[in-house]
Amino acid sequence: MSRIAIITDDPGWHGARLREALAAKGYGYSYVSLTACRLNLESGSLPVLLPGFEDGLPDGVFVRGVPGGSLDQVVFYLDVLHALKLLGIPVYNDGRAVERTVDKAMTSFLLQRAGIPTPPTWVLGSRDEAFALAERELRAGHQLVSKPLFGSQGQGLQRYEKPEDLAGLSDSNGVFYLQRFVSCGEQPHDFRVFVIRGKAVAAMRRCGVTWLNNVAQGARCEPARLDDLLLCRMAEDAVKVLDMGYAGVDIIRDHHGRYSVLEVNSIPAWKGLQSVSKVSIADLLVDDFLSLCVPRSDEGGIVKAPLPLEEGVG
Known part of the structure; x- marks a missing residue:
């Protein structure tokens, strides 16, 4: 076997x-x-x-x-x-995909470089510069969120609404990741879109009990239709840029109706999404994964695929 x-x-x-x-x-x-x-x-x-x-x-x-x-x-x-x-x-997903997405700074850089809408983000190592930048943003009427470079499920995030909040400005092992907070109206929510082999296969609306919309932070899951072509295309484009077999893409829509990508997860959970989805996400993942694996022979053994030759080797 x-x-x-x-x-x-x-x-x-x-x-x-x-x-x-x-x-x-x-x-x-x-x-x-x-x-x-x-x-x-x-x-x-x-x-x-x-x-x-x-x-x-x-x-x-x-x-x-x-x-x-x-x-x-x-x-x-x-x-x-x-x-x-x-x-x-x-x-x-392979090591390269994990590297690109476990580090929020590189994820944001690659998304912005590819022209995929993502909130304005700053990553820097100086507390004085981080404080000055955050104070400028807040005085201009924007709110900010600080995030650990490595982390998931909404852990370690802090929100800053006014200059007085900056007394608790949070870094991640000496690095400041600051992102402009996106307001989506009175009811906090965002979207998780699950993409496999370049195609959106399931989506949900996550409604937070606080400003955090992570399921691990108590957010309520609601089904989201896949006929929102802009939402699905943005998720698919983000996964393509980051070159992954599958991913969970977090997208938020502001009060003007504009979408932007918050995060792309290369090892996404899908328990909450499965609770509101008709498709079996595990089956879809395994089908795609096994299509990449070494095929069986007719006798039930393993047919070893030849390794690719290096350039210049005949």
Whole structure:
């Protein structure tokens, strides 16, 4: 039986849904923590060792979580994902996609550079300059939000409405990520659009109990139709720019009706979205993922695809 490595430290609800979808396709699985992996660069050995795959590499790797840690640790975890891809193993999403989106500064830079609407954003390392910039924005009538460069589920976000609030101006390990707050009217809300292989497949409206619209912060999920072509196209364009197999795209609409992309998530949760969606998101993800994996032979074995030749090699 073909076997898949699901990269996660906490399988939970999402791991169970992936397990069920893989089993329905005849695939086995093992949950693997990147903290337990290692590079083994000696002759005659597997260069990447994953627990549960000591006799051979998996047929594919589905990334459901990258642990936090020191810079050295996070770089090593991503090295494992990069190495697996270089060895010809499908990695979904791969290390490059994770790098581009786990860092909010790079996500914002790439979106802005591609002309995709996103709120004005500043990333800098000087507290004095950050304070002066924030004070200028507030005095001009704009509100601001500070965010940790690395983080999810609305954790660590702070909102500044008036200059007096800047006494608590928050940095992320010496880096200030400041973004202009987008008001969408009296009822806080935004949209999560799930994109797989360049196509929006599900969407929801997230209605926050505070100004934060994350489901983890108590937001209510409502179904959103996919016939809003502008909303879906913006999400699809954002994922294309960031070159990902799948993603959850957070989009907000201001009180003038203008959309802008807030974040793009390369390891998105979909439990809240699934609660208001008719399609099985796990099934769609697994179908797309397995289309990238090494095909089975007629005898049930594995047909090894040849590695691409390097340029100049005949």
